[in-house]
Amino acid sequence: MIERWGMGAVVLMGACLLLGGSESRPEAPRDRGASCASLGPAARRGKALYHQGRGAEGEPLVGLVGDGSARLSGASAACARCHGFSGEGTEEGGIAAPALTPESLFSPDARTGRPGHDEATLLAAIREGRVGARRLGPAMPRFTLDTSALADLRAYLACLGHEREPGVSAGVIRVGAAWPMSGPAKAQGAAMAAAAADVFAEIEAEGGVFRRRIELVLEDSNGPGGPHAAAARLARREVFAMMSSPIAAEPLRDDEGEEIPHLAPLGPTPPDAERVFQVRPGLDMLAQIVLAHAATSRRTPAFHVIAPDDAAGRLLRDGLARGQATRRDLAAPSAWLFVPGSFDAAAAAAETRARVPDAILFGGTAEELGAFVRALSSADEVPMYAPSAILGDAPAALDPRAARRTLFVHAGPVDDHVSARVRDLRARLQARGAPAGRIGLAISAEVAARTLIEGLRRAGGRPTRRAFVAALETLRDFEVGLSAPLSFSRGNHVGVTGAYVVRVDPVAREIVRVSEWLTVAPHR
Amino acid sequence: MSMALATHPLRHARALVLVGAALFAAGCEGESKGAPPVPLPPPGADVRVAPLAKVVVPDVELVDQDGQTVLLRDALGPGAFAIQFVFTTCTTICSPMTAVFARLAHDLGDSFGNDIRLVSLTLDPAIDGPEALRRYADQFGRREGWTFLTGRPDRLSRALRALGGDARVKEEHRPLTVIGDGQGKFVLVDGLASPARLRAEIAALRHPAKNTEAP
Numbered sequence: 001m002i003e004r005w006g007m008g009a010v011v012l013m014g015a016c017l018l019l020g021g022s023e024s025r026p027e028a029p030r031d032r033g034a035s036c037a038s039l040g041p042a043a044r045r046g047k048a049l050y051h052q053g054r055g056a057e058g059e060p061l062v063g064l065v066g067d068g069s070a071r072l073s074g075a076s077a078a079c080a081r082c083h084g085f086s087g088e089g090t091e092e093g094g095i096a097a098p099a100l101t102p103e104s105l106f107s108p109d110a111r112t113g114r115p116g117h118d119e120a121t122l123l124a125a126i127r128e129g130r131v132g133a134r135r136l137g138p139a140m141p142r143f144t145l146d147t148s149a150l151a152d153l154r155a156y157l158a159c160l161g162h163e164r165e166p167g168v169s170a171g172v173i174r175v176g177a178a179w180p181m182s183g184p185a186k187a188q189g190a191a192m193a194a195a196a197a198d199v200f201a202e203i204e205a206e207g208g209v210f211r212r213r214i215e216l217v218l219e220d221s222n223g224p225g226g227p228h229a230a231a232a233r234l235a236r237r238e239v240f241a242m243m244s245s246p247i248a249a250e251p252l253r254d255d256e257g258e259e260i261p262h263l264a265p266l267g268p269t270p271p272d273a274e275r276v277f278q279v280r281p282g283l284d285m286l287a288q289i290v291l292a293h294a295a296t297s298r299r300t301p302a303f304h305v306i307a308p309d310d311a312a313g314r315l316l317r318d319g320l321a322r323g324q325a326t327r328r329d330l331a332a333p334s335a336w337l338f339v340p341g342s343f344d345a346a347a348a349a350a351e352t353r354a355r356v357p358d359a360i361l362f363g364g365t366a367e368e369l370g371a372f373v374r375a376l377s378s379a380d381e382v383p384m385y386a387p388s389a390i391l392g393d394a395p396a397a398l399d400p401r402a403a404r405r406t407l408f409v410h411a412g413p414v415d416d417h418v419s420a421r422v423r424d425l426r427a428r429l430q431a432r433g434a435p436a437g438r439i440g441l442a443i444s445a446e447v448a449a450r451t452l453i454e455g456l457r458r459a460g461g462r463p464t465r466r467a468f469v470a471a472l473e474t475l476r477d478f479e480v481g482l483s484a485p486l487s488f489s490r491g492n493h494v495g496v497t498g499a500y501v502v503r504v505d506p507v508a509r510e511i512v513r514v515s516e517w518l519t520v521a522p523h524r
Numbered sequence: 525m526s527m528a529l530a531t532h533p534l535r536h537a538r539a540l541v542l543v544g545a546a547l548f549a550a551g552c553e554g555e556s557k558g559a560p561p562v563p564l565p566p567p568g569a570d571v572r573v574a575p576l577a578k579v580v581v582p583d584v585e586l587v588d589q590d591g592q593t594v595l596l597r598d599a600l601g602p603g604a605f606a607i608q609f610v611f612t613t614c615t616t617i618c619s620p621m622t623a624v625f626a627r628l629a630h631d632l633g634d635s636f637g638n639d640i641r642l643v644s645l646t647l648d649p650a651i652d653g654p655e656a657l658r659r660y661a662d663q664f665g666r667r668e669g670w671t672f673l674t675g676r677p678d679r680l681s682r683a684l685r686a687l688g689g690d691a692r693v694k695e696e697h698r699p700l701t702v703i704g705d706g707q708g709k710f711v712l713v714d715g716l717a718s719p720a721r722l723r724a725e726i727a728a729l730r731h732p733a734k735n736t737e738a739p
Contacts, residue, residue, distance in 0.1 A: 065620040065623055065716075066624050066716060066718040066719065067719075067720060069627050069719050069720065070620065070623040070624040070626065070627040070718070070719055071623055071627065072620065072623045076619040076623070076663050076664070081615055081619065082615050082616045082619075090615040090616055091616070092614060092615050092617055092697075095617050095716075096616075097616050137570075137716075138716045139616055139617055139620045139716055141620070271659075322591065325592070489650070490650075490651055491650050491651035491652075491653070491656070
């Protein structure tokens with residue numbers, strides 16, 4: 001059917017060419033490079049309409065489809081969704097949304113035979129779904145836009161596909177990070193900065209990424225307003241991407257409302273984020289791995305979650321609940337959330353005894369875990385799990401009784417090779433005069449920096465944030481060292497979706513594996 | 525699409541005539557300056573409807589937008605239903621299709637959710653987990669009686685194959701809607717049909733005598 005339509009179109013167009021006095025109005029595409037380098041206020045508003053379907057006051061863009069009775073609004077009405085992020089056009093299911101770049105809009109179109117658009121015909125297309133006498137297909141919405149919104153859109157369309165990418169210039173790509181540069185965690189911030197600087201120096205020595213060096217733009221996460229304010233300040237400073245920084249409940253956006261890609265953030269991915277890449281499983285995923293492990297030895301473990309009532313504790317609880325919802329044979333978990341920082345071990349133990357769970361998932365600190373184990377009697381032999389992150393860099397510091405009773409979910413690798421990499425990182429930090437004591441966060445910065453470089457290499461010589469995100473989504477089993485191999489895809493932005501169950505050997509005081517690598521299906 | 529369209533002769537002929545008109549309008553626009561404008565083809569001209577024979581709704585367990593396991597049959601309910609095939613990262617056609625279902629749910633009034641249910645089945649289970657589906661569904665104001673389904677790829681493709689929505693390459697999928705009367709009769713609507721058209725097709729399938737089909 002499609003082929004036949006195509007043939008018909010060719011024949012009919014031929015007829016038109018013969019019959020009609022063809023009056024062509026070629027309008028040479030002007031050089032837009034200069035005028036589009038930075039968008040004016042109207043074009044910026046137009047950009048938000050085009051990409052996010054969001055108007056100047058935050059009101060949703062609205063368009064009517066089909067016979068005009070069905071309504072698209074907001075993100076699903078955004079022009080980019082159909083016409084592409086650079087206005088390149090897309091085609092799907094035999095319905096093509098044409099390119100909207102100035103070169104295509106303002107010159108004649110061979111496919112439909114329309115002449116180049118002018119203001120009036122463009123408005124008719126957008127508002128009435130009509131080009132000349134031709135009614136556009138029902139997939140192109142008829143937009144209800146007022147004159148000023150139309151003017152904004154018009155201003156942006158003149159630059160579509162010709163914008164300069166934020167944070168990218170001829171020789172430099174700017175990457176932002178909000179790390180502690182003052183206060184008690186200053187040493188860790190310095191270690192992070194040194195780890196990243198080391199990777200970027202190495203790349204520069206190799207000639208850069210497509211001849212560009214990486215410039216690290218730092219804000220003090222301990223500065224005025226705290227970590228989120230620091231991240232927000234970075235968003236105003238033209239950075240191409242962010243790495244290993246604190247993350248708020250909303251994804252970070254630049255002045256134009258575009259989400260800034262963020263690699264290996266310190267915190268869970270916000271629900272609305274589309275460009276956040278985690279390099280380790282979140283607590284919710286770890287909870288599901290715990291569940292998978294417990295279910296191999298006991299058929300229907302009834303879990304009891306003991307965790308602080310904060311974002312991390314709730315992630316553990318919800319992850320477990322979600323894991324159980326997908327398995328019919330499992331009982332729903334119970335949970336006991338305490339006010340962060342004021343853990344009452346005796347009360348927690350009494351509560352646990354009353355519930356008689358099959359297993360416990362503990363989300364408090366290592367000290368709280370120790371106190372809890374001491375408060376339990378030796379008769380309460382319930383298997384207990386905790387995320388290995390609570391051990392920090394010092395598994396040896398764990399209360400020996402807690403070490404004996406607790407299994408940890410650990411998403412990092414466990415072998416000699418890694419210890420060698422960690423020693424190497426310590427040495428490199430020392431060589432840069434950076435503190436090399438607690439290096440957990442420096443590892444995160446190093447992994448983020450190496451992943452960033454790989455993504456930029458794959459994104460090509462004219463990197464855009466979109467291409468960078470798409471490039472990261474092609475990583476499969478990417479070896480960064482210091483982390484399990486990373487794999488991302490369109491549907492999965494969690495690079496590591498598995499973990500080992502480990503314990504702390506009571507004699508050697510080191511982490512030893514007790515399970516195979518356990519994985520869970522990622523979900524976004 | 526794995527299933528050949530069983531063509532309904534009359535409808536097919538009408539569709540071809542309209543296609544001709546549309547192409548004529550498309551090809552000559554711009555050159556027809558000064559001449560009387562070519563009449564616009566009515567919307568929905570390229571929608572084709574054909575009966576589907578031998579459809580058996582398979583007994584598969586899928587997962588809905590809330591992460592709950594459901595049998596496809598239970599999602600379709602005891603009465604009539606319309607099923608569409610979409611995916612959340614789709615460009616061009618899925619949003620309009622889903623917007624059409626939203627309006628259809630509204631227009632069906634009291635029968636929606638009771639005698640008539642809607643199902644949006646994803647073509648891309650790798651990306652469309654329950655969470656992604658829920659977010660997408662919320663954008664279109666999903667209500668009870670309209671279910672978005674994903675699931676294990678093998679089960680989902682069994683469902684898609686049985687219903688004729690199996691697109692080998694998801695980007696090449698056509699805007700398809702399958703309508704069933706709940707008594708074993710099915711039609712396939714190919715093209716971006718308006719809510720009114722879908723409603724008419726549902727009515728025509730359920731009460732063939734009354735011939736309530738839209739023009």
